[in-house]
Amino acid sequence: MQTGAWALAWGAVGWTAGLILGRTATVPRASGLLVVLAGIALGLLLTLVRRPLVPALVLGAAGLGLLRMSFHASPLHTPLPAPVVPVDMVVRAGPAEQVGGLWRLTGRVEASTGEVPGWGQQVLVYLQAPPEGVKEGRWPPVQRGDRLYLSGRLERLPEGEVGRALTRQGIVGVLRLPKAYLVEAGGKGLLGAVERFRWRLALTLRRALPQPEAGLGQALLLGLRGDMLPEELEAFRQAGTAHLLAVSGLHVALVLGILDALTAVALGRRPWAVVVPLVGIWGYGLLTGLGAPVVRAGIMGSMALASRALGRPWAPLSALSITVGVMAGLSPDLLGQVAFQLSVAGMAGLVALGPRLNALLRRLTGRWEKGRPWLSALVGSTAYSLGASLGAVPLSALTFERLPLLGVVGTLVSLPLLTPALVLTGATALLGTVWEPAGWAGGWIAWVSLACLRLPSAWLGGMEWAAPRLQGIGPWVWGFYGFLALAWGWPFLRETLPQWIGGRPLAFQWAFPLLAGATALAWASALQVPPPRLTLEAFPNGSWVLVGPKGQTVVATVGSDPRPVLKAVGRALPFWERRVALLLVPTSYGLTAGQEVLRRYRVEKVVAVSSAESIPRFVPLQKGVWAELGGGLWLAVEEETPRPSFRILWGRVVWAVQGASWAQRDEGVSLALAWERGAQSMVPVARAGDQEWVAPPGGALQVTADQERMWVRVQAGVP
Structure with missing residues (x-):
């Protein structure tokens, strides 16, 4: 292998490792820069002692990967508030596949009447061909890039293997047999022509072959598995x-x-x-x-x-x-x-x-x-x-x-x-x-x-x-991969490690493992430091955990099971931090979880609210989202910019929010807090008449970083 390709390959390994670490853990942007600087320093040291620069290259590339992920915001995947949610929405259709007499596609939401699904989220749709597509003689009648208006009942994802697979694809719900109208035809350009040719080939196979061979042929050649029988798929x-x-x-x-x-x-x-x-x-x-x-x-x-x-x-x-x-x-x-x-x-x-x-x-x-x-x-x-x-x-x-x-x-x-x-x-x-x-x-x-x-x-x-069923095998799987990596790299390690360590003084041989362990512990501690922005973890029952840029923590508990909330707090805070700035707990429900938080953390202020419904719920501030606030009040997002604007429908303004600071107070509905999460914006919304606790509790909610201040305009009106 040539030196350039070899170095590029090792750099790609470090880059990918940094991307994976930045995706699985909340790493501050400064930490990525520190890792890059550490890679440069290590490279200078290795150059002085005339050693290969591979460790420095991997470390520096990993830091660049961390920096790349700090600028990336994955789509928010908010769970449905109920098993079935009526929706009216406009989606941009992905590739469609015929399953029996229906068409299955994944649609990316562009506008909806509810807070879930929000703009940019994906839904799995089973629908009959829109009448406009049938009248025009299009084939397939639903094509990639079509804008569809869908009205129906959005269902939660099924339990088990299928639901987990859909969740990993970023899908938030399933819409079966909605009323469908073609708003704008897609399938244009080169991709549209290729898609239509693909379906011409599929139709030819359906005419030339009987089932189940026709379905198998389409799957093998074109990747279309909708014509295969379920029992055939299960056998494979x-x-x-x-x-x-x-x-x-x-x-x-x-x-x-x-x-x-x-x-x-x-x-x-x-x-x-x-x-x-x-x-x-x-x-x-x-x-x-x-x-x-x-x-x-x-x-x-x-x-x-x-x-x-x-x-x-x-x-x-x-x-x-x-x-x-x-x-x-x-x-x-x-x-x-x-x-x-x-x-x-x-x-x-x-x-x-x-x-x-x-x-x-x-x-x-x-x-x-x-x-x-x-x-x-x-x-x-x-x-x-x-x-x-x-x-x-x-x-x-x-x-x-x-x-x-x-x-x-x-x-x-x-x-x-x-x-x-x-x-x-x-x-x-x-x-x-x-x-x-x-x-x-x-x-x-x-x-x-x-x-x-x-x-x-x-x-x-x-x-x-x-194919026996298995559960709880995560540690065994990662242990197996570790064993494979060690077995694959053992010849190299057996040859190089003794040469690298054996020629060193005895003091170095004893000190090196200790220094390496201390360095790993120091970096692990540094990566635990919360990033200079707000982080949120919300749960379907209404509980949530909010951590500010300086470690201020707000916990809202709903329900009797404290484990999800405690896990979220432990993951969001450094392992040495045991302080919670504010605990919101309903007096009628959720005391058990709140008491467990009090036992494990030093809580500065506890606020009891009348019921679980009084806990603010989170609405993504994205273009096309309409959220019902309760009491006949609606929140509509008009545009998606760094300074989004909103309007309250059928009600009066309560708070105008500048970052997380209180700017104005009236009576009615409250917009309690607004901030940015990556490229997304969020706002917790509380019901009218339940705002006794909203007064700033000693500045505990003043947590938005000044450099990320966001202006929100709230105005009254009727659509």
Whole structure:
């Protein structure tokens, strides 16, 4: 590997680690800058002692990752206040998929009549085709980019595996069979044309193939799984072969291999010939929707082709680290997507563990491989499949709480059948699009390959013990990954550590572990310092915890279970801080949780309110949100700017809020507090007539940082 690529790969590792740390923990912006400065200082020190600069490079890149995350604000995911919420909203449609007689899509909310869902949040929608799309003869009648007006009942996400998966995708609720009207047609430009061509191919497969092979062919070739029967999907999940149905790096690699082989036969190995497979893999990715795994595989494939064209060595592990760093830096929310995590974990296992497992198995089977090329191919496939499984299966088991014991077996049996099935299905779709009788003829051959591909998963998935359910395996999974990392890096550590430490004086050998431990403890303590902005954690029952830039803490408890509130306080405050500035507790309900806070923390002021409804609730200040405040009063957000404006409908102004300072008082409804959370704004709203406690309690609520002061204009009016 060349020095530049090697350094870039290590920098990408540190950058990604900083992004992950900044996403999972609330790290002050100054801490990221300190980490960068520490990396520079360490680099100078290593230069003086003539040591490799890798630790300094990783540390400095991690600091840059922390700084990147300090400027990123993930969308707020506010839970629904009730199991079913009537809504009227306008959404921007994502890619639609036909499921039976309905269309399933994910819509990003642009305006709604309630506080939830707010602007920018996502909902899962099952709807019949809008009449406007049907009248115009559009196919599909719902296309990416359509603006839809939807009126119906938004439901909470289901419990269990499905609900958790939807939550990780940023979806806040499910809207089934709403009244739907097409406000503005999308599907324009290149993406729209590609989407329509994708559906033409899907229709061709539906005409040329019977079920269930038609649904399987659409899933394999186009990533459309809506036509597959639920029992078929469950069989693939149970057998551990569901990854074959999701268009991912495996499919892109097959397309790349096929196009590369055809190009080599037609054009030879000329450097410029890599353009053909390069265009092919990105065209296929565009056709299937450019999901995160496809983009990851496309970038790595492009780097491999570029390396070959330039005559440079190809280092897949370095390419993977650089690819992940680039993608996560451009879109940090990718780090929370399960598909992206599994794709990266599987590829890391493939390129890091696959070669070593291959060498180990060949030492065991070498005497039998001579003259048996099929055995050599089987050993190689087993080694690399096992490496990918060791990387991805533990994370999959942690996420979906099931362990596919036969996943490696099912994958090994299915892989030889996948390539002909993909090629024949693609040929059938293309021929049938040009001339329908040709598609029917091709469908006879494609049906055989798809039927054979179904058999292993159907047989293995029928075994009840094939994928046992697991819970609470988080520590075991991360311990397993730690063991894999140690086993992979052990040869390097065994060679370098004795050389680095052994030649040092005895005092250094004793002092180094102590200093390293003290440094780690100091950094852990520094990262616990609250950031110079307000942080909020709210719970569905109405409880919330608010921590100010100087550590002032406001706790509102509702209900009898104190554990969520105590956990939030412990996570938000440094471990040495035991002070709470203000505790809000209803006298009729929630005393148990409030008493537990009093036992564990030093509370400066306790304010008792009449009921749980008197506790302020939080409304996101985003464009398009209408919030009912109670008593016939409504809050409407008119614009989304650093200085948002609001109007109170059917009521009178109570507070005009400047940052978190009290500017004006009247009677009626109160806007108690307003602040910024990343790029989002929030406001807690209390009901009319329950504002006795709102008077500033000794300045405890004066917590908004001066440099983040926000002006809010509140005015009366009727829509």
